[in-house]
Amino acid sequence: MSEQADKKAIKAKDDKAKKPAVAAKKPRFDLVKKSRELFAELKKVTWPSRRDLIRHSIVVSVFVVAVTVVVALYDLVFSSLMRLLI
16 A cells, blocks of 8 residues: 555656646836835935045045056056157
8 A cells, every 4th residue: 555655646746747837926126115115225324424525535536646647657657668669
């Protein structure tokens, strides 16, 4: 009897494997829900003070100017070398 039960169990598994899988429904994009979630997350953000914002902006600006100067110097040196070689 256990042999028959095993065969039935195997057959049941095979039948389940043969059935086509039901396609899962694609979740709809809900703009209103997403907007509410966005604003809820924005309320949790710790915004910098005006003083911190100005200080960080100055640091970034100085860094950008410094990198620009370095790149310009490299360009000047390499273009001068290329003129000497050609």
